[in-house]
Amino acid sequence: MSILVDESTRIICQGITGKAGLFHTQNCRDYAAECGRNPAEVVVGGVTPGKGGTEIDGFPVFDTVEQAVAKTGANCTMIFVPPPFAADAIMEAADAGVGLIIAITEGIPVLDMVRARKFLEGYPESRLVGPNCPGVITPGVAKIGIMPGYIHNPGTVGLVSRSGTLTYEGVWQLGNEGMGQSTAVGIGGDPVNGTNFIDCLELFQADPGTDAILMMGEIGGNAEEQAAEYVKQHVTKPVAAFIAGRTAPPGKRMGHAGAIISGGSGTAAEKIKALEAAGIEVAESPADMGAAMKRAIEKAG
């Protein structure tokens, strides 16, 4: 079992004719094949306005998401559209009835995301993951995004993270401890995003295939504090966490648009305090994430 992505997920790529879009769509298809699935039923096509009716490396290309959904039965989209047009692409996907919208694009203006999120309120059947995220992977089933598939193993740890390469690091460490993932979700490094920690915690708690949860947060905002409160109230599965940015200075954006300590709030210390108060096993060092997950599981018996 898993969350968000399973055997029924049929993927299109918005922005498939761009270099990154095509490269990663091919990678997602290869991963499906490596999982022993029929890749043509997992990654079903792509969208680039003006290039409808053509084919690129075997993928049918459509002018609109609506057409792609009608022709392929896609229920998931991976967005590689450039930043000025990406929020519009998100709204188009929701309008076409796509249930899972994964926005990889980095650099979308924050007010564009404000507008897109408001628009999505009218489409409760659609879920946005990202933007500025590595995507979602259910190991052994399908990956939608830019993560290296082979480092993941099927397993029972649900992983949710604001980061990219740090997530791979966490996955790697879990592997070294003999643990795999039910699903790994990158929720992205932007201040205004779709899916948040609490959404994933709720899904992982309800998923019979998930036995434990690893959360990877960072400085900025208070999503981790809220997640800690949610864990205290609603999550019975063991949870471990790591927060990046203990050494980050205030007022400086650390790469991610959302990773900034402003007005003295959003510090790593505050987040770690809240997580520990909720009984979450917090890894002190980034080298300790896998081991922290193991400790949390052992503590829970």
Next chain:
Amino acid sequence: MKIHEYQAKQLLAKAGVPVPKGIVAKTPDEAVAAFEELGGTIAVVKSQIHAGGRGKGRFKEEPEQPGVVLVRSADEARANAERMLGNTLVTIQTGDEGKQVNTLYVEQGLDIANELYLGCVVDREAGSPVLIVSSEGGMEIETVAHETPEKIHHIPFDADGGLPTFQAVKLAYRLGLPPNAVKSARKFLVKFARFVVDNDCSMAEINPLVVTGDGEMVALDAKVSFDENAMFRHQDFLELRDLSEENEAEIKAGAAGLSYVDLDGNIGCLVNGAGLAMSTMDLVQLHGGSPANFLDVGGGANVEQVTEAFRIILADDNVKAVLVNIFGGIMKCDVIVTALLEAYEKVGFTVPLVVRLEGTNVELARTMLAESGRDIVTATDLTDAAQKVVGSLSA
């Protein structure tokens, strides 16, 4: 991207938000001319730097001279301008090194009845812009939030719909403004909210926001920064950028497509990915070291970028060792090592270099490093890397 007060006020005025009459002065003569132009009786001379706390700030070269000063004669305007221009203003926000003042803004004096605070940011949780207003003008909003949170009003508004008029009127009454000021406040707040959205401000702060004796609401100060992701639709704002206000290494890094933040430590860090880069800084500190920078080379990490990254790190005299931490995913480790070795040759290393690699093709990459014959220390995991780079300082 931050801009100066006078630039923010020019933009506000263009958007119909009232600001005091003011004139930019870059020489003492210009300051005197500005004083005369503004009526020749009273004016405020304000240092233009990006940091706040200017009124309480003092100059390194002129320890008695404040960064903002009220003047009542042309001679006073000239004397103050002479003590300010070209000198270094140290405020609570500049750090000890201070900021050189190259521009002054000379403004008309106002008859002030009320001082308030007004700010606007995008609230992450609500996913909407929100006005923040407090009756405590001139005070840091963080201090007010801490000591008297009941004095702060949060008004979220729709990005496209703008601030509804009733919200502005409600705020005016909540703040206890004099009745003759309500109409002016209503216009001000609605236009200010529109200004923030139309210009993709990531932050806009008017502190203090004042009401004059005749009931006019005016922006006495203005601090504005823009969402850099939205610059493609505001190309004209690029002219407002003042490079002398920014860190030289950060400017270079930005031009090379690298994400870099200068820090005080002595261990340079080169990492792929923002989260991992932050974690690497944390790791260094956890093992008794001190990071000299945050540096994310991004997903591509080609020879040019890695070379530039090394150059930027090594240009910092504080750097006594460098740690490279790469988790190769789609970007394979051997490709990164090829770039690393080429960059290493080009740059000419004089301090210890510790490299930690993990991920795709890591074995091949480690062999390449080992066979390169270069004086590069390889690490097996994160902890090993941190210990080796911190250890290299005492070796």
